[in-house]
Amino acid sequence: MTQGPPLTLPCIVSTAEFDDPIALKDVVDSIQGSLDNLGFIPDLYLIHYPFVVKKGELKALWKIFEELKDQGKLKSIGVSNFRPQDLEAVLDGAKYKPVVNQVCYSVHFRIFFQFSQIEYHPYTLAHLKPVLDIQAKHGIVTQSYSVLAPLIRHPTGGPLKPILERIAERISNSYGEKIDANTVLMLWVRAQGVVVVTTSGNPDRIKNLGKIAILPDLLTKEEIEEITAVGKTIHYRNFVSLFRLSSKRIFFK
């Protein structure tokens, strides 16, 4: 229906106020903090979002990531919440391209992330197209948060809900195992070649994730296309509706 909000929302102001970027010379020590916390080198290390350094310093930050990778102090390196212009900045003459752009979603940082917020679910497809096009061109994999937002956060689930439930029912009957609409959505994301990062506060749901992880391809080509087509007709992002409810309440949460 409507295009997403333009990427010039005034919330960049709140981002600027919240962030107090460290000097580039302190970056290496800062990363060491992560490694010390974890107790090992993570398989993948990301720049969390494009405003972590002063304007114009993203490329220099990426160079530090590349050097640390060369030194064996980091393994795979990537980015998160990057917009097309941020990706272009680090890709320009890069020794290593970011292996992923994690499109991340976190309740606590909803407001000051809203400017850069990238979510990957069918209702954000139209909005994400510019950044996804660049990623496809360079082979950068999308790693996604908030995959279940259309079902969990949308007031009614929108036009996708009945479709996902219908597909879930068809699969449950033919596969012989109960498959729910959430699972259908995750399988749709996998079919797009996108990595799902999911979460839950419900131990029973968590215990079920291992079963979802080893599911075969259960969606038909037609079903995958149907979800994509219907998703594209709607633009919906979590933060928009919450922001309208009460920006202050959310902001100080």
Added chain:
Amino acid sequence: MNTFRSLSRNGLIRLTRAPYSTNTTAVRSFTLLDGTSIPWIGWGNGTGSAQHSAVEYGRLALESGIRQIDTAQIYFNEKATGEAIQRSPVSRDDVYVTSKRRFSRR
């Protein structure tokens, strides 16, 4: 072997059945630009702001068969994520771990 043990303990190996019998005990992966691979589904350990839930839920997700776990400096649970892996039946080498940094003084 740890992987196999935890899968069978959770009854996951039963999922192997016709006509979907091709290697259903392994979590499928995507190949990244640098030649490494990442499991298609991961556990986001950033939901629980409480350290306890990050250790407990992270461990639970790994025990269920999830092989990717995601953390970040701003979730304040990188330590808890390391601990979740230690307490799980899965060895560090069998888990794909992502972290991210915000680089801010605040």
